[in-house]
Amino acid sequence: MINRILWACDGSKDSIQTLGYAEILATRFKSEILGLFVIPDYYNVAEKIPSDEKDKFIKWVEETRSRERKTLEDIARDFKEKGIRFGIEVTSGIPYKGILRVADRNKADLIAMGKGRLVGESILGGTALKVLRQSPVPVLTAREGNKSPDIKKILVPTDTSPRASKSLKYTVELLKEFSANIYLLNIVEVGEYDLPIEIVERMKGFSFREIEENIGKTSVVLRRRSFRKHHALL
Numbered sequence: 001m002i003n004r005i006l007w008a009c010d011g012s013k014d015s016i017q018t019l020g021y022a023e024i025l026a027t028r029f030k031s032e033i034l035g036l037f038v039i040p041d042y043y044n045v046a047e048k049i050p051s052d053e054k055d056k057f058i059k060w061v062e063e064t065r066s067r068e069r070k071t072l073e074d075i076a077r078d079f080k081e082k083g084i085r086f087g088i089e090v091t092s093g094i095p096y097k098g099i100l101r102v103a104d105r106n107k108a109d110l111i112a113m114g115k116g117r118l119v120g121e122s123i124l125g126g127t128a129l130k131v132l133r134q135s136p137v138p139v140l141t142a143r144e145g146n147k148s149p150d151i152k153k154i155l156v157p158t159d160t161s162p163r164a165s166k167s168l169k170y171t172v173e174l175l176k177e178f179s180a181n182i183y184l185l186n187i188v189e190v191g192e193y194d195l196p197i198e199i200v201e202r203m204k205g206f207s208f209r210e211i212e213e214n215i216g217k218t219s220v221v222l223r224r225r226s227f228r229k230h231h232a233l234l
């Protein structure tokens with residue numbers, strides 16, 4: 001299921017936390033992790049700075065490349081001792097494009113990265129948000145926390161779209177490897193409309209049946225106590 005994980009490192013504590021989850025998955029699925037660092041493409045800026053400062057800028061880029069490669073090499077040695085394959089790549093460019101390009105070229109099954117710097121009311125930073133929106137494979141993000149990475153409870157927001165069935169199937173595959181509980185959440189959106197309770201209940205019933213059908217499409221028979229269905233109004 002997960003043969004190769006692309007871990008996009010940016011030096012933040014968030015990305016280190018995400019690496020912990022990548023390690024858990026790699027251990028269970030015998031996956032390879034590819035550590036990637038993308039140096040933001042500042043070369044267009046280099047053409048606009050004075051020539052006496054250009055050499056300093058180029059030196060900074062090379063020092064960054066060398067430093068981040070050494071960081072990844074240290075991590076690779078640690079993972080080798082744990083029996084996990086860990087590849088390394090340091091490149092430059094627009095970060096989200098570099099991540100997607102390397103993931104595609106290496107046929108990654110999962111992209112793991114930190115949430116990044118928050119922008120406005122978004123819960124994700126700009127790079128993570130763009131990767132999440134454009135990636136054809138699942139994206140795992142994490143925020144720095146005090147607890148050790150673990151997978152015990154999985155929340156699956158679901159709706160009536162075909163993608164919901166795909167997400168559920170993916171989650172069920174994780175359930176095979178972890179002693180986790182799956183929680184299915186469906187939100188019946190009513191907005192500010194004061195709908196009669198009968199109509200709301202009918203809408204909830206329709207969503208419930210769709211969820212049941214999606215569960216039926218999975219190859220694993222879930223025990224009743226292994227999942228719960230929740231409805232919420234929005």
